[in-house]
Each structure stands twice: as C-alpha cells, then as structure tokens.
Amino acid sequence: MSTASLSAATRTEQAPRAPWRDWLALSLLMFPVLLVAVDNTALTFALPAIARSLDATGVQLLWIVDAYPLVLAGLLVAMGSLGDRIGRRRLLFIGSTGFALVSAVTAFAPSAEWLIAGRAGLGFFGAMLMPSTLSLIRNIFPEPNRRRLAVAIWAAGFSGGAALGPIFGGWLVEHLWWGAVLLVAVPIILPLLVLGPALIPESRDPNPGRVDAPSIVLSLLAMGPAVYGIKILATDGVALEPLAALGIGLLMGYAFVRRQRRLAASASSAPLLDLSLFANPVFSTAITANVLALFSYNGFILFLAQHLQLLEGQSPSESGMAMIPALVATVVAGLLVVPLVRKVRPGFVVAGGLLLSAAGYGLVAFGDHGAGPGVLLAALLVLCLGVGAAETISNDLILGAAPAAKSGAASAISETGYEVGSLLGTAILGSILTASYQRNLQLPAGVAGTAPAETAAQAGETLAGAAELAHTLPAPLAEAVMAAARAAFDSGVHITAAIALVLMAGAAALAAVVLRKVPTAN
Numbered sequence: 001m002s003t004a005s006l007s008a009a010t011r012t013e014q015a016p017r018a019p020w021r022d023w024l025a026l027s028l029l030m031f032p033v034l035l036v037a038v039d040n041t042a043l044t045f046a047l048p049a050i051a052r053s054l055d056a057t058g059v060q061l062l063w064i065v066d067a068y069p070l071v072l073a074g075l076l077v078a079m080g081s082l083g084d085r086i087g088r089r090r091l092l093f094i095g096s097t098g099f100a101l102v103s104a105v106t107a108f109a110p111s112a113e114w115l116i117a118g119r120a121g122l123g124f125f126g127a128m129l130m131p132s133t134l135s136l137i138r139n140i141f142p143e144p145n146r147r148r149l150a151v152a153i154w155a156a157g158f159s160g161g162a163a164l165g166p167i168f169g170g171w172l173v174e175h176l177w178w179g180a181v182l183l184v185a186v187p188i189i190l191p192l193l194v195l196g197p198a199l200i201p202e203s204r205d206p207n208p209g210r211v212d213a214p215s216i217v218l219s220l221l222a223m224g225p226a227v228y229g230i231k232i233l234a235t236d237g238v239a240l241e242p243l244a245a246l247g248i249g250l251l252m253g254y255a256f257v258r259r260q261r262r263l264a265a266s267a268s269s270a271p272l273l274d275l276s277l278f279a280n281p282v283f284s285t286a287i288t289a290n291v292l293a294l295f296s297y298n299g300f301i302l303f304l305a306q307h308l309q310l311l312e313g314q315s316p317s318e319s320g321m322a323m324i325p326a327l328v329a330t331v332v333a334g335l336l337v338v339p340l341v342r343k344v345r346p347g348f349v350v351a352g353g354l355l356l357s358a359a360g361y362g363l364v365a366f367g368d369h370g371a372g373p374g375v376l377l378a379a380l381l382v383l384c385l386g387v388g389a390a391e392t393i394s395n396d397l398i399l400g401a402a403p404a405a406k407s408g409a410a411s412a413i414s415e416t417g418y419e420v421g422s423l424l425g426t427a428i429l430g431s432i433l434t435a436s437y438q439r440n441l442q443l444p445a446g447v448a449g450t451a452p453a454e455t456a457a458q459a460g461e462t463l464a465g466a467a468e469l470a471h472t473l474p475a476p477l478a479e480a481v482m483a484a485a486r487a488a489f490d491s492g493v494h495i496t497a498a499i500a501l502v503l504m505a506g507a508a509a510l511a512a513v514v515l516r517k518v519p520t521a522n
Contacts, residue, residue, distance in 0.1 A: 012111040022140050026150055029136060030157045031192045032129040033097055035185055037161030038168060043119075046169055046178040049308050051464040053178060056112040058434050058461040065302070065426050067116045071123030074220040077413060078272050080131035082211055088132045089202040093193065095128025100189045107179035118182075134414060138399050139203040148188075148396050149338050155392040167323055172353075174315050215259055215272035220397035222253035224361045230427050278412065283401040285514040287417045289350050292507040293387045293394075294421030296357050296500045299429030300364070300383055303493050304376055310467045311486050312373050322377055326384040333388030347515025351508045353393075356386030356506035365497035386504075390511075397518065429496040436492030439461060444480040447473070461511045463489050 043050075047061055056064065083091040099122060106118025137154055141147040172180040226249025232242035256273075263271040278284045308319035337349050360383030367375035398414045438460060447456055450473060458465030459481065466485035470478040 006294045009484075010151075021199060025140055026137065026153060027198050028192050028199060029133045029152070032092065032099075033133055033154060033157045033186055035096075035174040035188045036097065036126055036129055037158045037365055038184075038188075043169065043181055043236060046173045046181050047305065048464045048467070049173050049178040050112075050115070051462060054109070054112045054115065056245050057458075058438075058465075060112040061462065061464075061503050062115065062426065062430055064112065064119060065430070067119040068123040068126065070121045070223060071220075074223040075124060075127035075216070076131055077219060078211065078216040079127040080135065080413070081272055083132050083135060084126070084204060085211065086201050087204045088135050089196070089200050092136070092200075093196065094131035095125045095132065096189045096192055098125035100186045103182045103185035107181075107183040109179070114365070131414075134395070134399070136200060136203060137231060140201065144400065147399065148341070151399065152334050152338045152392045153395045156388065158391070163501070167321055170315070170319055170321070176212040210270065212259070212263060212272045215256060215263075218252055218259060219272070222249050222256055223492040225249035225252070226317075230408070230424075230431065232249040254260065259264050273413070277401070280401050281514050282397055282518060284298075285511060286350070286397040286401070287413060288510055289354060289390055289507055290398075290414060290417035291396040291421040291424075292503055293354065293357060293390045294417070295425040295429075296361060296504055297383065297387050298421070298425035299496060299500060300361075300425075302382060302426050302430050303382060304490075305434055306463050307376060307441060307489070307493070308373055311465050311482070311489065314373075322373065323380070325377070326380045328382040329517045330388040333385045337389045337392050341393060342520055345516060345520055346518045347511055349393050350390050350397075350515060351512035352391030353386040353388070354504050354508035354511060356389070357383050358386075358501050358508060360384075360386065361497045361501040365494055365501055397515070429500065432499070433489075433492035434462070436495055437488045440491045441466070441488035442484055442485065444477060446477050447481065450474075450477060459485070 015193065043065065050056055050064065054060075079091065079095075080272070102121040102125060106122065109115040109118055134151075137150050138147065141150045154379070168184070169181045172178075172184065180382040200319040217302060225245040225441055226236075229246030229249060232239070233243070259276065260273050260275050264275065278287075305319065308314045308322060312319075332352070337353075341349055360379045360381075361381035363375055363382065367379065395414055428505060441460055442455065443459065447459075447469070455465075455469050455472060459469040463485055467483060469483045470485075474480060
C-alpha cells in the first residue's frame with residue numbers, strides 16, 4: 001500500500017476535505033505546540049523569581065526545570081502508541097484539558113516541592129500533546145510538499161514559541177508574579193478545545209496492538225535514575241549514589257530494549273517502541289540531529305536567562321525583549337529551508353544548520369562576556385538560525401521515513417528526541433555550570449562577618465543566591481560579591497559552550513555523511 005493511501009486509511013473522515021480546512025486545522029494544532037514551548041522556556045526565565053519566592057536550592061531549581069521533560073520523555077512513546085490506538089485527536093483533547101487544569105493548580109504552588117510535583121503532572125499530560133499534533137499533521141497532509149510546509153510551520157511554532165516564552169514570561173513575572181507563567185495555559189488552550197472537534201479530523205492506526213504496561217514502567221525507570229545520576233555526578237562529583245542511579249537507569253534501559261525485541265518477535269503482541277525504525281539510517285540520524293539541536297538550545301537558554309537578569313541587571317521583560325531577534329530568526333530559518341531542499345540535498349541543509357549552532361556556541365566559548373550582553377545575544381541569533389533550519393528538515397525526514405499508520409509512534413520518537421535533548425541540555429550543561437560556579441566562587445572575606453551564614457550559603461549554591469546576598473550588603477562589598485559571582489559563573493559558561501561546540505560540529509559531520517544520499521525534494 002502506498003504512503004498516501006495508507007495515510008488515508010488512518011483518517012476517520014473519508015470525504016475529501018477542502019484545503020482551507022486542512023490549514024485551519026493546522027492553525028489550531030499550533031496552540032498546544034506554542035503552549036508546551038512557551039511554558040518550558042518562560043519558566044526558565046522565571047527561575048530567579050521562583051528562587052526568591054520559594055527559597056529554592058540550586059538542585060531544586062534544576063528539578064523544577066527538569067521534572068516536566070523527565071516525565072514527558074518517559075511517557076512520549078507510550079502516549080504516541082496510545083494515540084495510534086484510541087485516536088490522536090481524542091488523546092490531544094484529553095492532554096490539553098489536563099494540562100490546563102494542572103497548570104492552574106501549579107501556578108499557586110506554596111513550595112518548591114509542590115512546584116516540582118506540578119511540573120511532573122504537566123509532563124504527564126504534555127506527553128499527550130506533541131506526538132498527537134505531529135502525527136495529525138502527517139495524516140492531514142499526506143502529499144510531501146504540503147506536509148513539508150506544514151512541518152516547517154509546526155517546527156517554527158515550537159522553536160519560535162521557545163523564544164517567545166522568555167518575552168511573554170518576562171512580562172508576566174515583572175507585572176504579575178511567576179505563577180502567571182503557568183496560569184496562562186488556560187486561555188491558550190481554549191481555542192483548540194472549542195473549535196478543534198469541528199475542524200481537526202480524527203485518525204488512528206487501523207490495526208493497533210495493545211499498550212504494554214511493563215514497557216511504560218521500564219521506560220520511566222530508565223529515564224529517571226539515569227538523569228538523577230547525571231545531575232549528582234555533575235554537581236557533587238563521583239560517588240556511590242549517582243553511579244548506582246546511573247547504573248540502574250542503564251540496566252532498565254537494556255531491559256526495555258530487550259522487551260521490545262521480544263514483543264516484536266511475538267505474533268500475539270506488539271512492542272511499545274518499534275525498534276526497526278532505527279534500522280533506517282535516515283530516521284536515526286534525523287533523531288540524533290533533533291536531540292543535539294535541542295541539547296544546545298536549552299543549555300544556552302538556561303544560562304542566558306540568569307546572565308541577563310542577574311549579571312546585566314535586566315528586568316524579566318527586558319531580557320525577554322532581547323530575545324525577539326532570535327524568535328524571528330528561528331521562524332524565518334524554518335520556513336526558508338522548505339524551498340531550499342528542492343535545490344540542496346536535505347542532509348546538507350541539516351548539517352549546515354548544526355554548523356550554525358556550533359558557530360553560535362563558538363561565540364560564547366571564545367567571546368568576552370564582560371562587555372555587555374551583545375556577544376551572547378549575537379550567539380543566540382546564530383544558534384536559533386541553525387536550530388530552526390535543522391529541526392524543520394530533520395522532522396520531515398523522520399515523518400517521511402515512517403509508515404503513515406505508525407505516525408503516532410514515529411512522532412513520539414521524534415518528540416522524545418526533542419525532550420531528551422532538552423532534558424540533557426539542562427541536566428548536563430546546567431549541572432556542569434552549577435558545579436563550576438560552586439567550585440570557583442570565592443566570596444570576599446568581609447562577607448562572613450556581615451551577612452547571615454544562611455544567606456552566604458545560598459550565594460555559594462546559585463547565582464541568584466549571590467545576587468540576593470549582594471542586595472543585603474554595603475555597596476563596595478556588594479560589588480565585590482557580584483564580581484566574584486560573575487567570574488565563577490562565566491567559568492562554567494565557557495566550559496559548557498566548548499562542550500556544546502564539539503557536539504554540534506560532530507553532529508553536523510554525521511548528518512553530512514549519513515544523509516548525503518537523500519535526494520532533493522520534488
């Protein structure tokens with residue numbers, strides 16, 4: 001059966017649809033895409049306010065960021081497969097409703113622990129959103145050129161929303177409070193819930209298997225301990241506890257893969273994750289490109305938010321407005337590569353985007369951060385051009401390489417790559433940054449006799465703590481504290497930038513070699 005006919009078989013609506021209905025359906029699918037993207041980066045820019053309001057430690061701040069993608073990444077494949085079975089549109093509506101309700105409750109979290117739990121709940125419902133949107137696009141637009149443009153719009157919405165998050169979130173934090181960043185999910189999701197049933201066609205796998213509950217548990221047991229181990233290793237160094245956690249995660253990951261292979265060989269059951277998809281080098285290389293692109297992007301946003309607000313003295317809204325050129329660059333790059341791949345092979349476009357990301361990190365690694373935010377903002381602009389280009393084409397390659405009936409599972413794998421990249425970007429680069437800051441911070445001698453011991457201890461954990469300490473000290477001593485904090489923070493930024501530079505350059509080389517034979521678009 002051809003790809004087009006197979007796609008048609010997965011759609012509930014059998015009558016031909018007017019093209020305008022397809023594009024209107026796409027516009028509604030952008031609301032949950034924007035919601036997920038804005039929610040993630042807007043909260044990152046709210047971290048200084050959260051740290052002050054909830055007295056969060058450095059580790060708690062990282063978990064506030066990571067609890068959401070950790071749960072989401074562990075459930076994406078399960079939810080993608082579930083959407084193939086019960087209907088992708090139905091799962092999208094369930095996830096959207098749950099996401100809005102949990103966001104409203106979490107906005108009023110009284111403690112860091114409450115906020116972390118709420119973020120985990122958002123990850124549960126968020127896992128229903130992104131695979132559903134991408135798989136619905138795959139089935140609404142079976143024709144390759146229209147699908148490629150739709151995916152470009154989807155990717156531009158996701159990347160642009162990530163850049164819009166700090167602008168929107170910064171304004172909300174400055175004029176309302178940090179909880180408004182979460183509460184805004186309610187009005188964002190309403191258009192989808194009101195108009196979606198009439199405009200978005202339902203689709204599902206015509207021959208689904210059952211969802212394997214043990215596989216879901218194994219995927220969560222693999223992700224959670226592994227990320228925890230990485231965090232503690234990067235922050236506290238080598239010790240028995242993080243090594244044991246990392247070992248458990250790897251062992252559960254091995255058990256997950258073995259179970260998927262056993263289920264695939266059984267005639268009576270279906271695997272949660274179709275590992276045969278990874279045998280396609282186009283599919284697996286495109287996934288790798290997604291992981292590393294988001295790894296670099298989220299690691300960058302994590303330290304840029306703190307640098308602009310705490311070292312440059314910008315307000316949340318000012319630091320958000322500084323991101324506008326990057327927002328425009330991401331959207332423009334994603335749309336421009338659609339006609340470009342008709343003349344240039346897709347593999348070279350992906351490789352070029354990853355090289356631009358590497359160049360952005362090169363500006364950070366070798367630039368002077370003490371002369372204002374110009375170097376970092378220029379680096380972000382270059383990075384976003386690369387991410388916008390690479391993500392658009394890599395996602396189209398992923399969808400094109402998978403059968404239409406399995407588009408939910410393929411989309412879930414793609415989204416898992418997104419979230420694993422985001423998770424590792426904050427977990428690894430964020431932990432290295434925090435560890436470098438803590439090891440290199442040398443507070444002035446006069447602090448010990450002037451500030452409370454608890455305040456000085458918080459300054460030793462996070463840059464936000466140092467800024468809070470400086471506010472309680474006389475001007476000369478406050479300036480000395482912030483100078484020491486800047487030096488310690490910048491030492492970590494240079495290290496993380498160098499790591500990301502090497503990874504991006506390696507990913508670009510991989511894409512150029514493996515994807516070089518993928519033909520130009522028709």
